[in-house]
Amino acid sequence: MVDAVVSIFLDKLIDTLMKEGQNIVEFRDQFEEMKKQLKLMRGFLKDADRMRRTNHSLQAVTDDLIELIYDAEDILAYCEARYIGQKDFTGNCLFCFSPTDISFLSRTGKQLRQMNKKIKEIKENMTSYLSPALVIHQRTEDSDSNSKRWSSPIFDPSQIVGLQNETNEIKGWLFEAGDDLKAIGIVGMGGLGKTTTTKKVFCDSEVENKFEKRMWISVSQNFTEKEIMRNMLKNLGDVSIGDDEGELLKKIYHYLLGKSYLLVLDDVWSLRSGWWTRLNEGLPKGNGSRVIVTTRSELIAKQMGVADKRLHRPKCLTVEESWSLFSRIVFAGICESDLDPKLNEVGIEIVGKCGGLPLAIKAVGGMMFCKPASFIEWRRIADNFRDELEQNSNSVMASLQLSYDELPSHLKSCFLCFSIYPEDCIILKDQLIHWWIAEGFVTAKIGRSLIESGEAIFMGLMNRCLIEAVDKSFTGKVHTCKMHDMVRELVIKLGGEEAFCKSNNNCFRRLSLTSGIDEKHLKSNPKLRALVSTTNARRVNKVRSAVAENFSKSENLRVLDLSESIFETHLKDLLSKIGSLQHLRYINLRNTHPMNEVPYAVKNLTNLQIIDLSFCHNIKALPPYIESLENLVVLDTSCCGSLKYIPKGIGKLSSLEVLKGFRPARESYTDGCRFAELKSLTRLRKLELQICRGDEITTSELDILLELKNLQDLTISCYASYGDDLMRKLGLLSLPLQLHELCLKFFPGELTPAWLNPVLLPHLQYLSISHGNFSHLDSRFWGDKDHFWRLQGLMLESLPDLEEEWWRLQRSMPLLEILNVSWCPRLETFPVDDVGFNGGVWRKKEYGR
Incomplete structure (x- = not known):
């Protein structure tokens, strides 16, 4: 990770120095020296990253460098916050040299001098562990950083090869005569395609027509009986939060009684405490219902009632099938006649090392899809794969490690964010992208906004088969994703090795907010940068007030995500002290309870880039100070049913790229934002409008949307609307010519x-x-x-x-x-x-x- 940490900080530092901002004027010489040393070091950090896994001395040296860079980044952020705090109402900086300022200047100057001294020592120590050839060889950029293919969803990573015979066999077992509840087992090692095979059967149109009810349950290693039952009910359209196991099982029984159903229990690891016996006894029998179990253990399948004749053991792909899957991924969108003929030879060698395991082939193929199609590059990767297999005989884990090693620097940090999510967690794409932006992992490129850059990174991980889509819109855009358990195994291992979540002194940098979080990890933790709600399958998370009261003590916090959580007292009180978190850039209060008012302390968070208040049904108004948060990129108030309007002044938020849930104020609301203010939001890419009454828009405002030259995605919702005047005005709207997506809901x-x-x-x-x-x-x-x-x-x-x-x-x-x-x-x-x-x-x- 040292390559990623240094690269991200160096880009921030270079950007700050180029702007010649007054925020670091007192320390410019020290920061310039730091930039010089890090640029000299950057050329061989990628090689040091690879070697540190087997060289403990090099690992210790690079770990020290990571800690230094994090500290330097905090100092840079403090300088920025101090500069913003000294601005007057005209935007000019007021330099005042109070005793506090003098102390800050002296202390920070001393810290930076000591840091530069240590960085020089680390550079010298590091080069002693690397061969001269590596030190001389300066890698200016990642080999695929300029490739346009990697961010485009050209291929579907879920493509299936060689499973037709297997699916036909399983379908035959599903359709065979007999009303009794029969169990079918799919057993094999990780990465062999058990879940993929089952999904193909589950989504088959004949299977859909055969069964009246279908339920897919991911069991995983850490499960509870209640979770399994609740997920079954969720599949049946019942979101039950309360009730004990007995009541839940009764509900399931009544939903399924008299119906033919298919129950898939995916990835069963254990039958501890007899959960399957109780569940099985409580399921209605008859009507030709079936159960499919996927597991790595044949014993577990048999203990769940799977007979030998209904036990499917997936086989590794043949050489031909392996090459077919690999080439579909790697050569997607490329004319094969334009390729170097030698590529096939190296490609077959690489595929052979995957051992016919689909996950390994997808991981390597997805990684190579993002690389230049050149013989030299492919030969280098084949050699690295061989070296990786010498250290790890498991071809799946070796291919995943290789895929991580070959990630561009900015994708490594984003990938390691997945290490805090629980097994089988369904993850919102927007949550990830907003987190990445807030921590500085995403930077706006020329011609590409911050949100678009984040989307491109997400697709980069998708195309490398490191994450997989769960829910998509009809346009193909991914809403939620998850991670294969073997990929998750790697990312947890890497997160620990790379000190991504924990620093060397065992302070947490990134924490998962769950009901069982230990409050001592929040107390006086200056290292904490991200606290993220990771409620599995988006279940509501019950958080103790004692935990919430420690949020404000983490002075370097960039990300505060409390989404989908229930608190013991009002969040207004719990968040009253967050105004001291000057580095906070992302706050997510989506569907939190009880949440009826945005805390006043948010006014002091001048660095905020993203506020998500979606599904906060009890919020009636936003505070007027929202207009002062000039760095906002995303403001989401969608599905806030009690919100009457957005406050006046939103037109001042000139950095906004996404505005969701915008409801213009009626003429009688003098402190509300009128439709005309939208014309100032020239960077807006996505806009969701809620218009319900005719007096929310005047005749002179009907062409306002034409001013939004960058708008790509527009939603107009007229839920609960009434009045002929509204219908007439909507019919006279003028929309931007460049619109790419348009959604009309409840249009009159x-x-x-x-x-x-x-x-x-x-x-x-x-x-x-x-x-x-x-x-x-x-x-x-x-x-x-x-x-x-x-x-x-x-x-x-x-x-x-x-x-x-x-x-x-x-x-x-x-x-x-x-x-x-x-x-x-x-x-x-x-x-x-x-x-x-x-x-x-x-x-x-x-x-x-």
């Missing part, structure tokens, strides 16, 4: 607005229309012979009155690849289920018919 009227047409929205790629009373699409919607839609994806949902012909849509949207239609019973001519057309795949869900 029987006809779509006239502006929803390919002439006025020529660049629109994805369109979603849901929950409305539209009976027809306006005549202008269909375009003309010179203008047609460029849409790639269309979703129509919960439009019970909509009547249109499939041929008209087909003619006006020739590029359509994704069609998602549900709860639209009158669209009778639309294609149903896997009907191919121009390379696209249409799926119509038969709900409400």
